[in-house]
Amino acid sequence: xxxAYQGEIGAYSEEAARAVFPNGKVVPLPTFDAVFEAIxxxxxxxxxxxxxNSLHGSVHANYDLLREHEVHIIAELNLxxxxxxxxxxxxxxxxxxxxxxxxxxxxxxxxxxxxQLPKAKLVPSYDTAGxxxxxxxxxxxxxxxxxxxxxxxxxxLSTLAAGIESNHLNFTRFLxxxxxxxxxxxxxxxxxxxxxxxxxxxxxxxxxQRENIPGGLFKSLAVFALREIDLFKIESRPxxxxxxxxIFYLDLAGHVAExxxxxxxxxxxxxxxxxxxxxxxxxxxxIN
Amino acid sequence: xxxAYQGEIGAYSEEAARAVFPNGKVVPLPTFDAVFEAIxxxxxxxxxxxxxNSLHGSVHANYDLLREHEVHIIAELNLxxxxxxxxxxxxxxxxxxxxxxxxxxxxxxxxxxxxQLPKAKLVPSYDTAGxxxxxxxxxxxxxxxxxxxxxxxxxxLSTLAAGIESNHLNFTRFLxxxxxxxxxxxxxxxxxxxxxxxxxxxxxxxxxQRENIPGGLFKSLAVFALREIDLFKIESRPxxxxxxxxIFYLDLAGHVAExxxxxxxxxxxxxxxxxxxxxxxxxxxxIN
Numbered sequence: 001x002x003x004a005y006q007g008e009i010g011a012y013s014e015e016a017a018r019a020v021f022p023n024g025k026v027v028p029l030p031t032f033d034a035v036f037e038a039i040x041x042x043x044x045x046x047x048x049x050x051x052x053n054s055l056h057g058s059v060h061a062n063y064d065l066l067r068e069h070e071v072h073i074i075a076e077l078n079l080x081x082x083x084x085x086x087x088x089x090x091x092x093x094x095x096x097x098x099x100x101x102x103x104x105x106x107x108x109x110x111x112x113x114x115x116q117l118p119k120a121k122l123v124p125s126y127d128t129a130g131x132x133x134x135x136x137x138x139x140x141x142x143x144x145x146x147x148x149x150x151x152x153x154x155x156x157l158s159t160l161a162a163g164i165e166s167n168h169l170n171f172t173r174f175l176x177x178x179x180x181x182x183x184x185x186x187x188x189x190x191x192x193x194x195x196x197x198x199x200x201x202x203x204x205x206x207x208x209q210r211e212n213i214p215g216g217l218f219k220s221l222a223v224f225a226l227r228e229i230d231l232f233k234i235e236s237r238p239x240x241x242x243x244x245x246x247i248f249y250l251d252l253a254g255h256v257a258e259x260x261x262x263x264x265x266x267x268x269x270x271x272x273x274x275x276x277x278x279x280x281x282x283x284x285x286x287i288n
Numbered sequence: 289x290x291x292a293y294q295g296e297i298g299a300y301s302e303e304a305a306r307a308v309f310p311n312g313k314v315v316p317l318p319t320f321d322a323v324f325e326a327i328x329x330x331x332x333x334x335x336x337x338x339x340x341n342s343l344h345g346s347v348h349a350n351y352d353l354l355r356e357h358e359v360h361i362i363a364e365l366n367l368x369x370x371x372x373x374x375x376x377x378x379x380x381x382x383x384x385x386x387x388x389x390x391x392x393x394x395x396x397x398x399x400x401x402x403x404q405l406p407k408a409k410l411v412p413s414y415d416t417a418g419x420x421x422x423x424x425x426x427x428x429x430x431x432x433x434x435x436x437x438x439x440x441x442x443x444x445l446s447t448l449a450a451g452i453e454s455n456h457l458n459f460t461r462f463l464x465x466x467x468x469x470x471x472x473x474x475x476x477x478x479x480x481x482x483x484x485x486x487x488x489x490x491x492x493x494x495x496x497q498r499e500n501i502p503g504g505l506f507k508s509l510a511v512f513a514l515r516e517i518d519l520f521k522i523e524s525r526p527x528x529x530x531x532x533x534x535i536f537y538l539d540l541a542g543h544v545a546e547x548x549x550x551x552x553x554x555x556x557x558x559x560x561x562x563x564x565x566x567x568x569x570x571x572x573x574x575i576n
Contacts, residue, residue, distance in 0.1 A: 031398070054528045057345030102391060103414050110319070124412045126391050169528040217522065218513035225506035234505065235523045240342045240457040 002027050004035045004044040010129035010151030016079050016174040017048040018150075019287055032062055036069040039177050047071070047177045053081075054171045055108075058235060062175075063206065063249060066278055072182035073175045073204055073279030078286040081170045083109050083146050086132060086157040091141035093160055098123050100131035101146035109146055112164040120144075132157060171286070182256065182277045201255040202232060204278040207248050208239075210271055217248075223267040224252055227260040255280040290315050292323045292332040298417035298439030304367050304462040305336040306438075307575055320350055324357040327465050335359070335465045341369075342459045343396075346523060350463075351494065351537060354566055360470035361463045361492055361567030366574040369458045371397050371434050374420060374445040379429035381448055386411050388419035389434035397434055400452040408432075420445060459574070470544065470565045489543040490520060492566040495536050496527075498559055505536075511555040512540055515548040543568040 003024035005013035017026050027044055029035050039047040049065075052058040066073075083105055087096060093116060099106070100123040106113070113120065125131040125145075132151035135143045144160060145151070152159050209216040217236070224231060233251035254261040256277055269275050291312035293301035305314050315332055317323050327335040337353075340346045354361075371393055375384060381404060387394070388411040394401070401408065413419040413433075420439035423431045432448060433439070440447050497504040505524070512519060521539035542549040544565055557563050 031395075052345070053348075054526075055349050057340070057348050060341075060345050061343050103412070106414075107319075122414070124391070124414050126394075126410070126412050171528050214516070215513045217519055218509050221506050221509060225503045228502070231505055231524075233524050233526075236519075236521050238342075238521075240459050 001025065001046060002044040004029050004038045004047040006030070006032050006035050006049065008127055008129035008133060010132055010148060010154040011127060012079065012081055012148050012172065013048060013050060013174070014129075015148055015150050016050075016077055016172070019079065019285075020048055020075055020077050020174070020176045021046060032065055036065045036071060036177075039071050039179055040069045042179055045178065046074075048077075048174050049177065050172045051175045052173045054169060055167065056104075058237075058249065060237060063237075063247075066177075067206060067276065070181050071177045071179060072277075073281050074178050075176035075281050076202070076284035077174045077176070078171050078284060079174060080168075080286075080288050081108075081165065081172055082149065082163050083128075083165045084149055084152060084159050085109075085112075085144050085146055085161040085164055086152045086155075086159050087135060087141065087144035088139050088156075089158050091144060091158065091160060093117065095141040096120055096144045096160070097142040099144050099146060100125050100135055102126065102128050102131065105146045108165045108167065108170065111166040112161065116161070129154070173284075176281075177279075182279045197255040197258050198253055200283055201253070201280055202251055202283050203254055203256050203261060203280040204249070204251050205265070205268075206274075206276045206278060207250070207268060207272040208274040209246055209248070210273040211245070213271055216271060217246075219271045220248070220268060223264045223271070226267075227264050229254055229260060229264055289313065289334060290332040292317050292326045292335040294318070294320050294323050294337065296415055296417035296421060298420055298436060298442040299415060300367065300369055300436050300460065301336060301338060301462070302417075303436055303438050304338075304365055304460070307367065307573075308336055308363055308365050308462070308464045309334060320353055324353045324359060324465075327359050327467055328357045330467055333466065334362075336365075336462050337465065338460045339463050340461045342457060343455065344392075346525075346537065348525060351525075351535075354465075355494060355564065358469050359465045359467060360565075361569050362466050363464035363569050364490070364572035365462045365464070366459050366572060367462060368456075368574075368576050369396075369453065369460055370437065370451050371416075371453045372437055372440060372447050373397075373400075373432050373434055373449040373452055374440045374443075374447050375423060375429065375432035376427050376444075377446050379432060379446065379448060381405065383429040384408055384432045384448070385430040387432050387434060388413050388423055390414065390416050390419065393434045396453045396455065396458065399454040400449065404449070417442070461572075464569075465567075470567045485543040485546050486541055488571055489541070489568055490539055490571050491542055491544050491549060491568040492537070492539050493553070493556075494562075494564045494566060495538070495556060495560040496562040497534055497536070498561045499533070501559055504559060505534075507559045508536070508556060511552045511559070515552050517542055517548060517552055
């Protein structure tokens with residue numbers, strides 16, 4: 001099975017892809033657009049993309065791609081983003097004079113760099129895995145990179161310091177996607193009890209409020225509250241260029257094949273101008 | 289009046305700071321932490337920070353800093369992020385061989401670079417304004433930077449191409465902050481009619497749901513719906529390390545000095561374990 005992700009070999013997205021699909025063959029692609037296109041066209045079987053980070057928020061660009069492409073969510077994963085300092089064999093903290101990484105990763109390791117490598121020059125790069133690749137190419141003991149543990153293995157580097165990020169509560173939620181739209185008529189109920197569905201499954205939807213309904217947001221949430229369906233996530237996103245218009249992202253407890261969820265979504269269509277089911281999938285693991 | 293922002297001279301945050309405070313003296317600081325500390329300590333009078341972007345979502349890190357520091361919001365601004373290609377005088381699209389910028393800006397101009405400068409080498413840098421500074425320092429006609437229009441002026445460069453971002457609906461919302469916490473007992477009602485308050489003012493709050501209240505989110509939104517207070521933004525954020533616990537960001541129509549808003553916030557305290565008013569401020573302009 002071929003699993004697409006955005007980034008270089010050794011990127012955090014590759015770690016996520018391998019965690020979700022341990023037996024898959026990972027396929028790095030240059031952009032998120034390319035990942036969504038490859039899934040929709042069937043040139044890969046699955047794709048894994050980041051959708052929100054605990055420090056940087058929702059990746060709206062990937063929500064947009066979920067709207068635009070014929071794909072749906074089949075799994076999720078929370079991955080702790082652990083940054084490591086790595087360099088070719090023989091390097092030590094004393095020998096390192098330059099540290100290469102993506103500006104965001106350099107920023108997330110600011111405290112470590114300030115105290116342990118105060119004289120090192122910080123060299124921005126396109127991505128963390130690319131920095132590891134560059135450092136491996138340069139050789140020598142003066143250049144180090146900040147990247148993932150899989151980059152250490154991929155580029156044959158040695159770890160000089162592990163888990164050097166200032167904030168250890170840095171998690172990224174990834175979604176696993178496959179071709180085809182999920183829809184309300186979906187009847188392939190998994191072989192479990194309905195109660196277990198509510199506890200073990202999550203459904204992600206997107207919707208737009210119908211205009212000129214007073215208290216529209218409140219009414220749209222009532223369709224779930226009235227059926228005792230819990231929510232994991234609610235986020236409004238203003239539609240730029242359309243003042244007063246919003247798209248909502250909602251994650252709810254349960255599966256679209258379940259009667260109350262299905263009824264709630266039918267009810268939602270009465271107060272929303274647009275509803276898209278992004279997929280029903282098992283509640284994801286957190287990898288620390 | 290001294291206005292702090294994060295970044296180099298010529299950064300987008302500086303544009304935002306100058307737009308909100310045309311007569312202020314801008315003070316660049318290296319980190320967001322430094323900006324919040326400077327405001328809280330009073331070493332600057334105001335600060336301007338990004339809080340959400342139309343492509344990249346909410347800046348959770350700045351919401352965290354709003355929680356941690358004794359500051360409150362006094363204004364907001366939506367700034368369109370327009371990227372320009374700039375180089376020292378004499379350069380042309382034909383002469384440019386390297387394009388320097390922050391990886392995010394390079395990515396946002398991918399289409400332009402692919403079609404207009406297919407042979408140029410892309411050089412990542414720490415920030416857009418820093419790239420402009422570097423290019424000005426290098427001189428010559430082979431190096432160009434992607435940055436803001438204020439970077440063109442600041443570093444004496446010429447614009448080779450304006451508005452080169454692929455997605456023109458790229459807006460960042462900035463908040464203007466000053467020292468001291470906003471609070472429910474606040475009584476400095478602006479000198480306007482109450483109705484105008486509802487139309488022209490916005491209040492931002494943070495709250496945490498009380499545990500073990502069934503339908504807690506729905507009840508917390510009911511306190512506003514029951515008083516016909518419109519919401520501009522609702523976002524849940526899972527508290528990493530505390531499964532099932534959430535912080536909510538809410539922007540509502542009105543001023544905390546208004547009776548219905550004050551009553552709604554009192555009511556919210558019955559269903560929330562923690563409520564923080566981040567500030568009441570006039571509805572912001574959008575700068576295209």
